Amino acid sequence: MDNLLGDFLRARRERVSPADVGLPDSGRRRVRGLRREELALLAGISSDYYIRLEQGRDQNPSVQVLDALARALRLDEPSRRHLHQLAAPTRSSRAEPRVPASIVELISAWATNPAYVQDRLTNVLAANPVAAAVSPNYAVGRNLLRAVFLDPAERELRRDWEQMAADGAAGLRAALGPGIADPAAGELIADLAAGSAEFRELWARHDVKPRTGHLVRFRHPAVGNLDLHSDKLDIPGPATLQLVVFHATPGTRDADALASLANLVSAR
Known part of the structure; x- marks a missing residue:
């Protein structure tokens, strides 16, 4: 099963450094960017809940949680909208593309x-x-x-x-x-x-x-x-x-x- 929401969160988490968000850098790190626990802290949610989101075990986050994650990840407006779309996908049109x-x-x-x-x-x-x-x-x-x-x-x-x-x-x-x-x-x-x-x-x-x-x-x-x-x-x-x-x-x-x-x- 595709985990589009989790893949997006993981990729964007790895592009944010602790220094970018005012967290102390403890030196050698085993992961790129933020740890899951650090992102959860910045977003004001529990680490366990964030891990479930990223692993695809919970795919129904609230609008408030998504906005908190977007702020923590420093997403621009198009990326924030994309995050919301991944969490609440709509049925895509199967209409045959015809140019008027x-x-x-x-x-x-x-x-x-x-x-x-x-x-x-x-x-x-x-x-x-x-x-x-x-x-x-x-x-x-x-x-x-x-x-x-x-x-x-x-x-x-x-x-x-x-x-x-x-x-x-x-x-x-x-x-x-x-x-x-x-x-x-x-x-x-x-x-x-x-x-x-x-x-x-x-x-x-x-x-x-x-x-x-x-x-x-x-x-x-x-x-x-x-x-x-x-x-x-x-x-x-x-x-x-x-x-x-x-x-x-x-x-x-x-x-x-x-x-x-x-x-x-x-x-x-």
Whole structure:
């Protein structure tokens, strides 16, 4: 039986040092981070109860206990919400991910704004031609996490690969929540862990970071360095879908480079 709550608590406990929370460090320690007893003390619960939580023998902690543990572990807001989700999982949607036809028509009409639609596992379900010109992996049927971690060409394309990789692992954990146990998610995680030491290391950190807009830095073979703003918009519906749209700051070299790339697409 999966022990998602216990795995998360253990991983985050090991990343907090006694000095971080004002506890005396007694020197040589047999465990990384806080001991179970120390975390229980900081959260104001009994050691026995905390051990049952971490071992998966009690999976129904109260909201008050979860908040106390989040404070003791110094979790940020996304990680605190993730902790609550693991303790009270909701049934995940089994709806077949379908991109609304209006969204497909919309992004197809954008000649100079790369755009695609992804599901919670980062499978690309729709994309326009200029997006595929930015990266061949922005194409229907591709999985962006597999591309980032397993495709050497994608690593070469991204000038900010390390940050993209860290955000990718943390974003997957945020998107899945308790759905990590779903077969499709488990298959993706297993493939990434088998093929990438970087993914294994990042996944073991249990970082949680929702997918939001940011600046993406490319090293494009046709137009050179290309910095694009990436905005992520949730698409309402039974399945978890996001519309991702790129744009360049007007009047910059990046805007000129993106226009040149769009012209190459239209010339084809």
